[in-house]
Amino acid sequence: MTGVPATYHDGQTSRHWPVVVRVADGLVHVEDAGTARAFPLAAVHLEPRLGTLPRRLDLPGGASCLVPAGFELPVATSAPQRVERWVNELELRWTWAAVAAVGVLGLLWGGIVYGVPAAAKVVATRMSPALERQMGRQALASLDRIALSPSKLPPERRAALAVRFDSLMRAASPDADYRLEFRASPAVGPNAFALPGGSVVLLDELVKVAENDDEIAAVLAHEIGHLQERHTMRHVLQTSAAGVLVAAVVGDVLSASSYAAALPAFLLDARYSRAFELEADQFAFTLLDRTGVDRANFVRFLTRMEKAQGSSKTPGWLQTHPGADERGRAAGR
Amino acid sequence: DYFRIWIVNLLLSIVTLGIYSAWAKVRRLRYFYGHTLLDGRPFGYHAAAIAILKGRLIAYAVVILLAVLGQVSPLMASALYLPLLVMMPLILVRAFRFRAANSSYDGIRFGFDGLESEAYAAFLFWPVAVPFTLGLAYPYVMKRQREFIVANSRHGRSQFGLELPTAKVYRIYVLAAAGLLAWLAVALASFLGAAIGGGPPDRETVSSPGVLLAVLLLYAGIGVTVVAVRTAFENLVWNHTRLGPHGFESRLKTRQLLWLYATNVLGIAVTIGMGVPWARIRLARYRAESLLLVPGGPLVSEALAGGLEAAATGAELSDAMDFDFGV
Numbered sequence: 001m002t003g004v005p006a007t008y009h010d011g012q013t014s015r016h017w018p019v020v021v022r023v024a025d026g027l028v029h030v031e032d033a034g035t036a037r038a039f040p041l042a043a044v045h046l047e048p049r050l051g052t053l054p055r056r057l058d059l060p061g062g063a064s065c066l067v068p069a070g071f072e073l074p075v076a077t078s079a080p081q082r083v084e085r086w087v088n089e090l091e092l093r094w095t096w097a098a099v100a101a102v103g104v105l106g107l108l109w110g111g112i113v114y115g116v117p118a119a120a121k122v123v124a125t126r127m128s129p130a131l132e133r134q135m136g137r138q139a140l141a142s143l144d145r146i147a148l149s150p151s152k153l154p155p156e157r158r159a160a161l162a163v164r165f166d167s168l169m170r171a172a173s174p175d176a177d178y179r180l181e182f183r184a185s186p187a188v189g190p191n192a193f194a195l196p197g198g199s200v201v202l203l204d205e206l207v208k209v210a211e212n213d214d215e216i217a218a219v220l221a222h223e224i225g226h227l228q229e230r231h232t233m234r235h236v237l238q239t240s241a242a243g244v245l246v247a248a249v250v251g252d253v254l255s256a257s258s259y260a261a262a263l264p265a266f267l268l269d270a271r272y273s274r275a276f277e278l279e280a281d282q283f284a285f286t287l288l289d290r291t292g293v294d295r296a297n298f299v300r301f302l303t304r305m306e307k308a309q310g311s312s313k314t315p316g317w318l319q320t321h322p323g324a325d326e327r328g329r330a331a332g333r
Numbered sequence: 334d335y336f337r338i339w340i341v342n343l344l345l346s347i348v349t350l351g352i353y354s355a356w357a358k359v360r361r362l363r364y365f366y367g368h369t370l371l372d373g374r375p376f377g378y379h380a381a382a383i384a385i386l387k388g389r390l391i392a393y394a395v396v397i398l399l400a401v402l403g404q405v406s407p408l409m410a411s412a413l414y415l416p417l418l419v420m421m422p423l424i425l426v427r428a429f430r431f432r433a434a435n436s437s438y439d440g441i442r443f444g445f446d447g448l449e450s451e452a453y454a455a456f457l458f459w460p461v462a463v464p465f466t467l468g469l470a471y472p473y474v475m476k477r478q479r480e481f482i483v484a485n486s487r488h489g490r491s492q493f494g495l496e497l498p499t500a501k502v503y504r505i506y507v508l509a510a511a512g513l514l515a516w517l518a519v520a521l522a523s524f525l526g527a528a529i530g531g532g533p534p535d536r537e538t539v540s541s542p543g544v545l546l547a548v549l550l551l552y553a554g555i556g557v558t559v560v561a562v563r564t565a566f567e568n569l570v571w572n573h574t575r576l577g578p579h580g581f582e583s584r585l586k587t588r589q590l591l592w593l594y595a596t597n598v599l600g601i602a603v604t605i606g607m608g609v610p611w612a613r614i615r616l617a618r619y620r621a622e623s624l625l626l627v628p629g630g631p632l633v634s635e636a637l638a639g640g641l642e643a644a645a646t647g648a649e650l651s652d653a654m655d656f657d658f659g660v
Contacts, residue, residue: 014439080382104343104344
């Protein structure tokens with residue numbers, strides 16, 4: 001075998017000089033103008049190939065040579081070395097890079113759209129209810145401190161709505177144990193929301209905007225849907241899992257400017273949220289049908305709410321809730 | 334070129350559920366070290382992937398344990414954070430040691446000899462003390478930490494040295510604080526303007542464009558300040574770092590870096606992540622171009638025998654805590 005030009009480092013000082021490296025008779029010969037050294041093949045180690053980078057040939061005693069990328073030792077390599085050689089073959093070809101790119105994007109997309117939600121559903125349904133109740137209690141306590149005030153509805157009105165809620169709950173599931181909480185909040189406006197652990201908070205403002213109790217029942221059915229499907233827990237799980245997935249791909253580059261990383265997180269969050277809203281809608285429609293309430297009540301109420309808030313100009317993919325027309329179309333199916 | 338290496342290694346890391354990521358990391362660092370030239374000769378990265386894999390497995394076990402405990406019982410999780418916090422300086426020292434011992438130039442390894450006791454002072458005692466000084470000690474702590482890292486590093490027998498002038502460190506942070514306050518005033522003014530213009534504070538005001546603008550301005554201001562501080566600090570550190578008779582000169586510019594960050598983010602967004610290698614290369618290139626070695630004599634180092642082994646756990650644990658999953 002003819003020799004290849006290389007750079008020799010003695011490993012003791014930073015001096016370095018050109019040498020010729022050549023393999024013959026089971027020995028690696030390192031020769032310069034004055035001296036010739038030889039080492040048994042088993043005693044040297046050659047760095048795996050990486051693109052066109054020169055490779056380091058470690059010699060016994062701490063010395064090393066930088067040899068051209070194409071240099072190979074005629075020895076049987078270990079399994080990890082064979083793997084890296086194969087990886088290098090892949091790295092050198094654009095076709096494999098393209099295949100890998102399609103693979104990564106496909107896995108990423110599939111993971112975010114199907115994998116993460118499915119996994120979160122499994123995990124959420126196995127989570128202890130005590131933990132969720134704890135989360136819900138804390139959330140309600142802090143909401144009470146910052147945004148909510150006690151309800152001003154007369155007690156008999158509240159009792160009537162609670163009866164309505166209970167009958168919906170029984171219809172949803174015989175072993176469901178949810179509570180309806182009454183609050184008021186001029187700042188939040190007409191709204192209702194489900195908290196993990198089985199509470200639905202109904203604001204006075206929503207009761208006032210509703211034209212009849214069937215509309216309120218429709219909203220409550222939607223919130224029961226959130227509870228029944230454990231949306232809060234699934235949402236928390238999904239958002240963090242998807243965040244990890246995205247971080248695995250973009251990694252350190254975006255963390256350098258961490259709020260750039262917050263943008264994809266926010267978009268994913270909104271996407272998952274819209275999916276949950278539609279799922280809760282679907283649940284509500286079935287529940288309303290079963291309890292003999294017209295689904296149109298729900299759509300009518302949503303449309304009125306959207307009109308009252310002034311139809312938003314924010315594009316759909318930025319919103320956490322789908323538009324009323326989209327949800328109305330879903331009701332028609 | 335690097336794109337092919339990156340994407341192939343990323344896919345392999347994903348399909349092997351992260352096992353391969355240790356090898357991917359070695360290949361990435363070898364690529365960047367090997368293409369960083371000083372006086373025409375490259376740096377070397379020597380870590381054994383298997384050491385990194387062990388470290389990663391331990392690190393992820395800890396992170397997952399914490400995450401699961403955090404969901405089940407926040408109290409127990411915080412009880413676990415405490416020993417982790419106490420161990421943090423030890424982990425950092427091991428990380429620095431691992432990284433240094435596995436890096437080389439001219440066939441000679443770097444090294445890190447920082448003492449654990451000093452690490453406790455720089456990374457636990459002082460940071461904990463900062464709130465009690467109303468944050469006034471923060472720049473001093475940054476100085477202490479960086480001096481600990483740099484002044485305990487060596488290339489073979491050649492020792493690095495760093496003594497940061499305290500006044501200059503404070504100058505950076507005082508200027509940044511002043512700039513941020515002024516910016517805050519502007520953002521607040523635009524917020525108030527929006528609130529007055531929008532009538533009584535009802536639901537509509539909250540989503541009005543004026544408020545949105547104020548929030549965006551605020552975020553942009555914080556981002557610019559963070560980059561500016563980091564740049565100025567980095568320059569200061571390098572300009573005071575010595576290696577034997579040699580000095581360094583760092584000429585990073587905030588404007589240039591901001592431009593790089595912004596275009597990188599945009600590029601990554603437009604290519605749904607496929608622009609990551611391009612972004613990394615640009616940043617590494619700019620950093621390398623902005624750093625000069627000012628020789629004070631011939632570039633000669635001698636090796637120091639022994640002390641080459643260091644476990645990877647430290648490096649990986651601190652990486653995982655920073656969520657550096659990057660390949």
